[in-house]
Amino acid sequence: MKQKIIIIAFFVSILTILYVYYSKNSAIADRQLPIDKTEKEIVQSKTGNLAGMNGKVLIAYFSWADNTVFNQNMDVLSSASSTIPGNTAVMAQLINSQIGGELYPIKVKEAYPYDYDKCLDRAANEKIDRVRPELLNTINNFDDYDIIFLGFPNWCYTAPMAVFSFIEQYDFSNKTVIPFCSHGTGGVAGSVKDIIADLPSTTEVLPAIDINRDDMGNAETVISAWLDSIGFQNKESSSGKNS
Template identity: 40%
Template sequence: MDYQGKKCLIAYFSHAGMNYVSGKIVDLPVGNTERAAQMLRLFTGGDLFHIRTASVYPNDYQEVVKIAKKEKADNARPVLERDIDSIDDYDVIFLGYPNWCGTMPMALWTFLENHDFTDKTIYPFCTHEGSGVGHSLEDIHALCPTAKLGKSLALLGTTIEDAEDDIRRWLRD
């Protein structure tokens, strides 16, 4: 992966609170994608940017699922709590998200449409519980056709605590 010596941004969306893990609902004080983003920061030295919506998602897992499905069905663009001023100084964007409804949360659509990714390289990383990246790579390409889409990484949320080796391998490839 071509990131060393380049200015890196790790932009990610993550949901803490009640999450589906290994067939049951558990309370995660830090979301799986955020944990992966923190590992990436440790290994790359990139800048972290947590993509958050202005309307906070509820803690209850089933409520979050309902909202995510409605946002996807409505092709919504949730308002972000804040946005990064510019991505102009970055060469590489590591883009992290959980798989929601077979793709990335709609907040990522908002973030991606707010910026010009021309000549940027996007390396997607996704946390999931068995569904992989879904069709998020196609969605990212459609939203950022002038960006280079690098190799993605799908991390099983259940094993996120042991993901350091997977992330290191991904960065070496």
């Protein structure tokens, strides 16, 4: 009888040790799971969780050329000032040609000067005074969009104030925002940080792309790689046209 009790106690001890060992290791494995994923996989799963690849896409963008009145006496193409189409507009069109979505130019009611220095003066003053320029149009079905690509040039180290007018005009809760920026060497500067601060905490902001205006010749390739890195497939390859 005594021998039986010793054998049972022995097996109970073994089982207890195995149970403790297994629980500890599975807890460590659970904690390590996200670290083992690549950054790309995490971004893709975030996109999938929030909006899904079938989410309705809006490509809203601000470009100087859409927000100025061209001086008829100046040669637009050779001028150092704004050109048609604007660089941000070109980026928007490239995103649209690769993944689809609705293009939406953000336009202010009061156009900016065509003269660069005068435009810079107004942009700088608007930034200092945190002006929210009135916009020309409204998107009635904004709620239908899940993913909003938001494009802008770097103006005075941030986005033009009209971009903040746009953000504050709609409810971005639980939507995904993907910034894209054109600049003249300054990169995104404070723009993305300022945009995130202006959005609700439930808005997911995916990694931005920025392209120097002098590198617009490579924009198609760069944008394609960026879209891939944040989990979007080229609409042609995803529909099998390229296979």
